[in-house]
Amino acid sequence: MKNTFQSNSGQVTLVGAGPGDPELLTLKAVKAIAAATVILVDDLANDAVLAHARPDARIVHVGKRGGCKSTPQAFIEKLMIMAAKEGENVVRLKGGDPFIFGRGGEEVEALHAAGIHVEVVNGITSxxxxxxxxxxxxxxxxxxxxxxxxxxxxxxxxxxxxxxxxxxxxxxxxxxxxxxxxxxxxxxxxxxxxxxxxxxxxxxxxxxxxxxxxxxxxxxxxxxxxxxxxxxxxxxxxxxxxxxxxxxxxxxxxxxxxxxxxxx
Structure with missing residues (x-):
């Protein structure tokens, strides 16, 4: 099967930040955050985990909290795709686990449709x-x-x-x-x-x-x-x-x- 991912693009990693306690972050999540050049941070992710980010990483807060005004999902997906196509190493940092009520499935579909390589790092769900x-x-x-x-x-x-x-x-x-x-x-x-x-x-x-x-x-x-x-x-x-x-x-x-x- 022909590889449809763009060879000159960056990549996106959906990272579960866990339930809130920064000490519950996985080692794999720490490595992904440390390697990222762009980090899109969910509202329920504890900002303390950003201590693992490189000093020059671009941090973008894209709030998603029930009952409050949220960043539209389509806009978040557009940001990820644009940054990856510019060659960035993007981390989408989510509270809990990306695949348990984190809209990770929707984001994977959007990234695949755009030809962007994506990986998932699980987190402890709340x-x-x-x-x-x-x-x-x-x-x-x-x-x-x-x-x-x-x-x-x-x-x-x-x-x-x-x-x-x-x-x-x-x-x-x-x-x-x-x-x-x-x-x-x-x-x-x-x-x-x-x-x-x-x-x-x-x-x-x-x-x-x-x-x-x-x-x-x-x-x-x-x-x-x-x-x-x-x-x-x-x-x-x-x-x-x-x-x-x-x-x-x-x-x-x-x-x-x-x-x-x-x-x-």
Whole structure:
């Protein structure tokens, strides 16, 4: 098969900056940042990781944060393509992992279509870092046979996840749900998940995972929205739902809990 990449162009590396703690950056990510001549920095990437950049690297902040004004995705892709065609070594620095709700797939497609060589360096996703900060696993032989990473933020014109069906799947297959960008639609999420999951299913809301300002609230599914309001939790937060949280929930919440399943 003929190589369609332009031999005289630079390259682009999509780098996962991890959940926020700069010490969770991978060695491969450090090397990519150190070699870059242009770095396009996502709003959720910790600027502290830029200490690894070369002094003459051009740093461009291209904010992408839910609920706030963001740099258009098409413009970011255009910047990457233009810089690579000028021979630059471009790093697109993203919070978490580029391929977990980081639009990395869209960027790879755009770069390939433009004939630009692209590589991906994975980072620790915030959903994993958030639950790990509580010393709780995502899977457990007794409590969770698997995990679903799901977004609570739908693309304009998309109805978003079917929380009723997700509730059924999580209940039947014993799955942990890790919900990104779900704070705005917490009420819809709570109502949908209660269709098949017990009202007493434990829930954790973790804000600013892995950072010094991290906050968390432990509650139960029927009290999700109530807890978010009472504890003044806000974005960026990860919501984790599942029986893997039973131990930590018993330590943090009241013993009198609803045990029944809400009517579907």
């Amino acid at each position: 959903g994993l870092a958030a639950i790990s900060s509580l010393n709780v696993p995502l899977t457990h032989r007794d409590h969770a046979h698997g995990v679903i990473f799901i977004t609570g933020h739908a693309k304009p014109g998309d109805s978003g996840p079917d929380w009723v069906k997700l509730s059924e799947a999580a209940s039947q297959a014993k799955l942990t749900l890790v919900i990104y960008m779900g704070m705005t639609h917490a009420s819809k999420i709570e109502q949908g998940l209660l269709s098949a999951l017990s009202a007493s299913t434990p829930v954790a809301i973790i804000q600013h995972a892995s950072l010094p300002e991290q906050r968390q609230a432990i509650t139960y599914l029927a009290q999700l929205c109530e807890t978010i309001e009472a504890e003044n939790m806000a974005s960026p937060s990860v919501i984790v739902v599942g029986d893997v949280l039973q131990g930590v929930a018993a330590l943090h919440t009241q013993p009198s809990l609803p045990q029944q399943k809400a009517a579907g």
